[in-house]
Amino acid sequence: MMEKFTLDHNELKEKGERIKDSLMEIGAYKEISYDLPETEDMKTTTSTSYPIKAFEKFLGFYDNNEKIAFNPSISFNTDFSYCISSCRYLKEEGKDFVRLDGETSSTYKAKADRALSYFKKRFNLHGSFQFNVRRFRRYENAKGMSESSAVAAAVSLSLVENVFPSSANKESIASRFARLVSGSGTRACINGLSIWLSYPGIDPDQSFAVRLKNNPMKFYYGIFPNSQNIATDKAHETAVKSIFYGSWIMDKYDALNAAVENNFDEGYLLKRGQKDSLSLHSVLLSGGLIVQTPESISLIRKILDFQNKNEGIYLNADTGPSIMIASTEKSLLKEFYENEGSRYLEGSFRFEGHLANEAEFKKESEEFFSGL
Numbered sequence: 001m002m003e004k005f006t007l008d009h010n011e012l013k014e015k016g017e018r019i020k021d022s023l024m025e026i027g028a029y030k031e032i033s034y035d036l037p038e039t040e041d042m043k044t045t046t047s048t049s050y051p052i053k054a055f056e057k058f059l060g061f062y063d064n065n066e067k068i069a070f071n072p073s074i075s076f077n078t079d080f081s082y083c084i085s086s087c088r089y090l091k092e093e094g095k096d097f098v099r100l101d102g103e104t105s106s107t108y109k110a111k112a113d114r115a116l117s118y119f120k121k122r123f124n125l126h127g128s129f130q131f132n133v134r135r136f137r138r139y140e141n142a143k144g145m146s147e148s149s150a151v152a153a154a155v156s157l158s159l160v161e162n163v164f165p166s167s168a169n170k171e172s173i174a175s176r177f178a179r180l181v182s183g184s185g186t187r188a189c190i191n192g193l194s195i196w197l198s199y200p201g202i203d204p205d206q207s208f209a210v211r212l213k214n215n216p217m218k219f220y221y222g223i224f225p226n227s228q229n230i231a232t233d234k235a236h237e238t239a240v241k242s243i244f245y246g247s248w249i250m251d252k253y254d255a256l257n258a259a260v261e262n263n264f265d266e267g268y269l270l271k272r273g274q275k276d277s278l279s280l281h282s283v284l285l286s287g288g289l290i291v292q293t294p295e296s297i298s299l300i301r302k303i304l305d306f307q308n309k310n311e312g313i314y315l316n317a318d319t320g321p322s323i324m325i326a327s328t329e330k331s332l333l334k335e336f337y338e339n340e341g342s343r344y345l346e347g348s349f350r351f352e353g354h355l356a357n358e359a360e361f362k363k364e365s366e367e368f369f370s371g372l
Helices: 009-025 106-123 147-163 170-178 232-239 245-261 266-287 294-309 330-340 355-370
Strands: 044-049 052-056 061-063 073-077 081-090 097-100 128-137 193-196 209-213 220-224 313-316 323-327
Touching: 009 245, 044 147, 044 355, 052 245, 052 266, 052 313, 081 147, 081 355, 097 106, 106 128, 106 147, 106 170, 128 147, 128 355, 147 170, 170 209, 220 330, 232 266, 245 266, 266 313, 266 323, 294 313, 294 323, 294 330, 313 330, 323 330
Parallel strands: 097 128
Antiparallel strands: 044 081, 052 073, 073 193, 081 128, 193 209, 220 323, 313 323
């Protein structure tokens, strides 16, 4: 029987510190300084976030309480959906509240309660925070679209805007706390190509995402949405049980160093995103979890067959059967999805669709909060 690969946390910390030093040298990473909170009774703030798609992925937490991942991760924002969150502060305690898509959600409330409790304790805050949150989708139902990242990021951004209105690094602070709801939300707070610095032994207050490149980036992308009912938390639990988990993590640090050396070149990241997608699903499969469906497996096979004859197109899949394709050549994507015939959503880097809805939603939220 093959023995489980064990991780040397000290070695991972050393590797993580080297990546941190490299990011500091190029001016991408700077440690956060935290201002004193400024709370105002009845104040409402509204923020929007778009979900992410990861090139360098993560599964499993070194520290479950702090939600520190075993490795840094890299992603960019997609426009297949977005989330708007309004946050109201009340000086009265015991009135915390979360409404998602017009309904109270026990799942998100439980996550929000844990994160809020941590946040309040960290800054010695009293009172209540109430959230009205809504998702806007370009599809009906799908898994692997990273909706949770947009929800966590939008909620955290609206919270930080409410409590730290004068801070010069609100995105970074929001990124630091978004991970308490969803690890991928840490990167969704940063619009553009971003890296979340996370590894065993990092100071929790300095584990957040930073921007590597602004939009637009030099590639095209789209996705085939597919539905599945497996929770991401289940994937986190399963991955660390795999005998291949440790070797997967070690490979990531080599890839991250290569990404730094290549100045986070889009061509390199597209190739790496495919390799890491296939590795992620191999890790999950060996841990006993199948997140793909017969339909998505068939689609992956078609993409790989097409790729053998048409160099320059790559697939990307997270913990779900929704499959993204990307290329620096738009014609390759068009040729594939027109021949495939499945439902396809073309992605873009025009993150402006939320502006009218954000203003309307803020007004709606203020009316809703006034009736509580």
